[in-house]
Amino acid sequence: MRRGRMRTLFAAALILLAVFGTAACGLFSTPRAGSPAPPEQQPATSGTAPPSAGIPSPGPPVLAVKIDNVADARPPVGIGAADVIYVEPVEGGYSRLLAIFASHQPPTIGPVRSARETDAVLLPQFGHPTLAYSGAAPELLPLIAAAPVTDASDGHQPAAYSRDESRTAPHNLFLDPAKLPPGAPWPGQNRIVAGPTPGGGTPTDHYEVTFPAATVGFQWSAAEHRWLASMDGAPFASVDGGRLGPPTVVIERVKVRESAIRDAAGNPSPIAETVGSGAVSVLRDGRSFEGTWSRPAPDAAATYTGPSGEPLLPAPGQVWIVLTP
Template sequence: MKLVRKFFLITSLIVVLASIAGLSDLTEITNKPEIERNVFNGLPGENNQILVVKIDDTEIAHPQIGIADADIVYVEQVESGLTRLAAIFSSKLPPLIGPVRSARISDIELLAQFGRVGFAYSGAQSKLRPVLAEANLENLSAERNPPSIYGKDPNRPGPVNMILKPDLLLERANAREATVIDIPVTAPWVFGDQQESLVQASQVEIKWPNATYRLKWSVEQEKYLIYFGDSPNLDASGEHLFVDTAVIQLVSITPSIYGDKFGGVTPFSKTTGTGKAILLRDGFSHEISWERESEEDVTTWRRSDGEVANFKPGRIWVFLTDQMPKITP
C-alpha cells in the first residue's frame, strides 16, 4: 500500500511540475512582443511618417537615387508619353533621393488614399498650385525649402540634378507646429499566400506612348527584375531594382487642363472608379480587378471570384497605364 501511495505521490508531483513548466512556456509565448510590420510592404519594420517624392523617369535621369528604399513606387504617364515616379517611403529613409521633379494633377487623387502625406517635389505650374494647396497634402516642395535640403548634383545636367536630403526635410517640417504628416494605417492591398494561377509570366512588357518597362522573373532571386527599356534599371547604389509584387493597373488616361512650359498637355490618370489589372508575383500573372469609390477610399484588388487578391510582402510597384501588357510565359 505504501508503495502504491508513494507511486501516486511521485506521479502527481511530475504532473504538477509539467503543468508549471507548460504554463511557463505559455506565458513566454503570450508575453512575447508582437513583431511590428510596415503596413505598406508587410515586412518587419517601422511605420514612420509617409513621405512621397516625385522623381524624374527619363533616360537621362537614370540611375535614380534612393529608389531601392521605397516601399511603394507608382509609375505614371506625363507629357509626351513619358513616365514619372511617385516613390513612397515609410519603413526607412535613404540619405538622398532624386532626381526630384515637379508635381502633376494625377498625384492629388492617387495619393489621397494614403491620408495626409508629406509631398516632396521640385515645383508646379502656377495654375496647379492653388489646387495642390487645397488638397490633403503637406507641401514639402523645393519652393518652400532651402538649397541645403534640395541640393544640386554637379555631375548631373539640369533639370535632372535636384537631389533631396529627406531626413533634413522632415526634421524641418516637423519643427513647425502646423505640420501634419500621417503614418501608415491602412494599405491598399492585403498580404497573403499566392492564390492559384496557371499562367506563368517569365517576362512582362509594360508600355506608354514613349516609355517601356520590362519585368523579368529571376528564378535564382525569386523576384521580378526591372528593366527600363532594354537596360537593367539600376539604383545609383548599383543595385538592380526588383519587385516582389507588381501591378499593372489599367486606368483611363485623358488630357487635362494643365500643361508643361514647353506646351505639352499634362495627362490625367484616373485612379478612382473601377477597372482591370494584372497582378505579378512568384513568376505568375493573375487577372484581377480594382475598385475605389472615392479619393479617400483605398484601392481594393479582387480576383475573378470576387475574393480579395493577395500581395506578396516586399517591394511593390504599380504601373498606371491604359495599355494591356505583353506577357511571355
C-alpha cells in the first residue's frame, strides 16, 4: 500500500512540475501518432540499425549516472561511452551532467554527485532505469523513492562506490557499474532515431551556451566529424577516452524555474522543465538546424522537427542535449 501511495505522489508531482511551464528534453523519436515508428538508438561507436516494422523492440538496460561538472571535478571518467549526455543547470549558475548508458558500460564512471528535481521528469522516458547518484536534498528523496527508477545511490549500493584519494572530496566519488542492479530495457518507442543530414541548415563551426557561472562550447571538427566539447573555455577530455565530442548536439530552449530547495549557501536549485514544446537547435555535420521540440509526457521521448515538420534526426553516435533558457 505504501508503494502505491508513493507512486500516486510521484504522478501528482510530475503533473505539477509540468504545468508550471513548458519545456522539453528527450530523445529523437518520431511523433507517436500517425508517424513512422522511431528507429533504434546507436551505440556510441557504431552506426544505425534500421528498425523493424512497427515499434522497435526494447533496447539494452539503462543506467543513468549524475556526473559532477565543476572545475574541481574534471577530468571525468567513463562518460565517453554514454549514449546520451544531458547538460543541466544547477544551483550557483553551474552545470551538471546526466549520463545515460545502454549500449556500453565502462569499468569506472565519475565523479558522481547528487540528483536534482529535473532528473525526476527526464528519467521516466527510459522506462525503469537504474539511477546512480550521491545523495540529494532531503526534500527530493521522496520524489526519487516514488519515481520509476532503481535507486542505486551510494547510500543504497555502497559497495559499488569508492573514493579517489588523489582528488579533493566531494569531487572524488567513482562508480563501478558492474556492481549495480541492472535497469529495465530502454522502451522501444523511445529509443533514438539516427538518420541522414536534414536539408538546409546554417553552416556553423562553433556554438556556445552560457550559464550564469559556466559555459559549454562546441567546436566543429570536419576531420573528426564531431563537435569537440569545451567547459569554461578549456578542452573537455576524459581520463580514459581523451577529448570528448559528440557527432550531434541538441540545444533545447527550456523554461527554468526556481525550486523551493536551496543549497548550503542558500542558492535555489533550478528546475529545467522538460515536458511541453519549444525552440531547438540541432547541431550536426557542421551545420545548425533550427526547429521545434515536443515532449507530451514524462514517459515520452521528445521529437524534433524543422519548420516544415520534417524530422531533425541525429547522426549515429553519442548525443549531447543541453538544457538552457
